[in-house]
Amino acid sequence: MRKNTQTLPSSPSYNKEPQYTVKQVAELTGLSVYTIRYYENTGLIPEVDRNGNNARLFSDHNLNWLRLVHCLRMTGLSIEGVRRYIELCQEGDSTIPERAQIIFQQEKNLREQLRMLKKQMEILKYKKQYYQELLEAHTKTDIWNPFTQNPKIENKSSLN
Numbered sequence: 001m002r003k004n005t006q007t008l009p010s011s012p013s014y015n016k017e018p019q020y021t022v023k024q025v026a027e028l029t030g031l032s033v034y035t036i037r038y039y040e041n042t043g044l045i046p047e048v049d050r051n052g053n054n055a056r057l058f059s060d061h062n063l064n065w066l067r068l069v070h071c072l073r074m075t076g077l078s079i080e081g082v083r084r085y086i087e088l089c090q091e092g093d094s095t096i097p098e099r100a101q102i103i104f105q106q107e108k109n110l111r112e113q114l115r116m117l118k119k120q121m122e123i124l125k126y127k128k129q130y131y132q133e134l135l136e137a138h139t140k141t142d143i144w145n146p147f148t149q150n151p152k153i154e155n156k157s158s159l160n
Helices: 022-029 033-041 059-075 078-090 093-136
Strands: none
Touching: 022 033, 022 059, 022 093, 033 059, 078 093
């Protein structure tokens, strides 16, 4: 698994000088080459340059777009939603209220995802403890397994 080196933007970069290959961008961001190409091919990273061999060249400005696009996608915003956000940015400051609403909604969605993930983590923690107790007790019967036939319930109180 690739280490994600994405960091929060400290300030927007207006440097549009093409200087990074797709491979370099992958190393800088922790995204796969495939993901970067996909985002660019679907028009989600505006103004990516090409060199004489038609290879993509990214600027710091493009990297900022890429990080934002990926963030929005990871919060569940559809490709169409990301495209709409980009269109709004390109229209200018008159669209700030609509862009803000998109960001606010994605934050709300992400908070709900986190809430659900915390619930799932609690279930996994419970099951982990249950299996640790089974292993430590050298018990070979899992009474919570729906496929176990007529389980002998020994020391039931400590296992559930």
